[in-house]
Amino acid sequence: MKVKLKIWRQKDQHSAGRFEVIDSPELNPNMSFLEMLDVVNEDLTATGREPVAFDHDCREGICGTCSLVINGKPHGPHRGVATCQTYMRSFKEGDTIIVEPFRARPFPVVKDLIINRQAFDKIMHAGGFISVRTGGACDANALPVPKEAADAAMDAAACIGCGACVAACKNASAMLFVAAKAAHLGLLPQGQPERYRRAKAMVAAMDEAGFGNCTVTGSCEAVCPKNIGLEFIARLNRDFALALLKGERPAASAGAG
């Protein structure tokens, strides 16, 4: 099969981008979408044109690196599937496929289809952790965790940090990403001591990075390659409201006493 790609080309963060139309060479329907791009890039290289830059790594849907908007939808046509697990059998001979980077102001385009997602890391630096030092942990079975809580935490923890939720959102909100991490930790007994402080710190970092507000349209859930649900956003909203009600305790000096 052959397809026509209408693909985003952009030299660097500071240049304007544009669409370029590229005819694919002969393809096999069992190729993954990224393998199709590999083949296209081989063809471009052989004919002296510059290959298309795109992010990818594990190619098994877990590292969260790949980040393409395919025909207007982050990660392409299928629900619960990342770009790298999208196969050419989902397209027809002669199709025109529009390929763009994830678009959101906090995710500037670096080149062609590659974006900068450091804003996600910054949110994590602000509070996406349980403050525990190596070495001080008690026996793992000293703290039973109800299976239901562990399973729900795992549902949230499945987030691969790709940013499709942001790309799909008309407000470029990162609420699903933040909510998934806050819920993963907040559902577990180990995460309780910092639960409210965490919610506040991560939301503040999210706002500072320039992500928009959540209006619960659900587009994030619809494109999430790991099917992370809106219920976690509800949970984060609740934790955040409670955190505001609880207010701040004045910091006590560590040297006191």
Add this chain to the structure above:
Amino acid sequence: MKLESNIPAGPLAQKWEKRKFDYKLVNPANKRKYEVIVVGAGLAGASAAATLAELGYRVKNFVYHDSPRRAHSIAAQGGINAAKNYQNDGDSVHRLFYDTIKGGDFRAREANVHRLAEVSVNIIDQCVAQGVPFAREYGGLLDNRSFGGAQVSRTFYARGQTGQQLLLGAYSALCRQIGLGAVQSHTRSEMLDLVVVDGQAKGIIVRDLITGAISRHAADAVVLATGGYGNVYNLSTYARHSNATAIWRAYKRGACFANPCFTQIHPTCIPVSGDYQSKLTLMSESLRNDGRIWVPKKAGDKRPPAEIPEAERDYYLERLYPSFGNLAPRDISSRAAKRVCDEGRGVGESGLGVYLDFAEAIRRLGEDKIRERYGNLFDIYHEITNENAYRVPMRIYPAIHYMMGGLWVDYNLMSNLPGLFVLGEANFSDHGANRLGASALMQGLADGYFIIPYTLGNYLATQKPDQRPSTDHPAFKEAEENVRGIIKRLLSRKGKRSTADFHKQLGRLLWEHCGMARTEASLNKALQAIPVLREEFWQNLNLPGEAESLNQSLERAGRVADYMELAELLCRDALERRESCGGHFREEYQYEDGEARRDDENFAHVAAWEYQGPDKAPVRHIEPLVYEETKMSTRSYK
């Protein structure tokens, strides 16, 4: 050169305790005067960077990914071993130690492996405290499953995403330290050379993958946790960007490379479907807990699996290895699959595949239970093959998965270059000639959380605080020029063939001549062909783009240039090791039933190769493996 393993004296079970006490300490006020470079942020790198920063060292972390959360540890599916004995099924530190030594076909150091088994229990505690959502029973306690090469259930897991969850745990600890300002994180930054000053590792040269800028970074010690080199074979279960460049360039600066030929070929991967294929996808070994592996008894039987009656199926692992059955270790299962396919009994279009069948488990446990245990794996299988494995058996075939070899390190995880520490898959230390399932995660985290924090301090205590060389030192200048020279050479070729094309050819050559089965003739053939291919690579490479911008073609070309050299060392090592053991199978050395024939008299040693310069043969050094506690027995899983 004599390779000094620095294994502590005394009884095996007390070596680590004793050594920890003997290590020199750095006082807390001095710790902040030391800078440590950690390259990589997989399980080993992230856990090391976080833990060293918690201790008070100033840490710089470099990754080529866009975020430290993306290293390929994230793709490990099945689980992590630990000698907790929560199942009361007879597990112990000593049993985990013994299983790992035996699993490695008696080619690992006793003392290292025992230490690994000791700290395994701390890893689980640490990860649970970080909030890793391991699978639990209804009573709230941790669940376990069994894995290849063991007869106890000691594997902890988080659905089919254990590596992801452990990595996110280490990443969160790292994030906390970055937020506190204790770790400086450099993303999209690739290490391209090691800087050695007066015989000690004191810095690295880095290329910014966005701007192409080359920068110098000095430190009091350098920690490499840059993963394995399986992509030398091109097709593998590794992430596409996993590469050997950091360790290979350290090798060219004098760090010895140990046992490069010890290659793990994983028995349960989705078979190759075409020439365009960019990677192979693993189906977790945990599937072998409930799936049964079989092929038709008759060669050339092309009937659909459902039409082949029970009596005409050969459950060959259960037949050959009745006590371990479908849970035989990876090397043994892989070779068995190759043998039945070589006999013409392979399944699927290519004939290079065997069935992994869940029909019986679904009858026994119900589809829901199987979905709960392996749902995400069945989903991945469906996405790739468009087949529903709840209805038809999966087709699997072995693929390159892990490299047991790596930079040589002593008991302290320090290479023969003082100041250069190597962790995780990048070193050679703990898995001998074959790694057991669920042991890679254990080793990565053991190295990063519980070993390097002690051993690094012992080295730094010998270095004066705040005395690291400046980046103006001639060694930095020379290393930077070397990097610029390589990039310039690559970009100045205006040939006809792409990097990917060369990589494919190299991979096919290695897989054919130095893959699951190796012979003196095949290795000699490879050793003739590789230099020719390398020569052509440097003459006929067509590399687009420029150095001063984001150029993915250039990134890959640099890595493939290194594979062109590493492949030769791999074959040379395989040729010199005239025995079969674990992941290294020489057809000349086997028993009548096709099992590996080890030669303990001549090869019970680590082979560590020392670089001698371009176009010169490297020197093979030997570190004898001394077994004090265990007897080197013939490895049997029958």
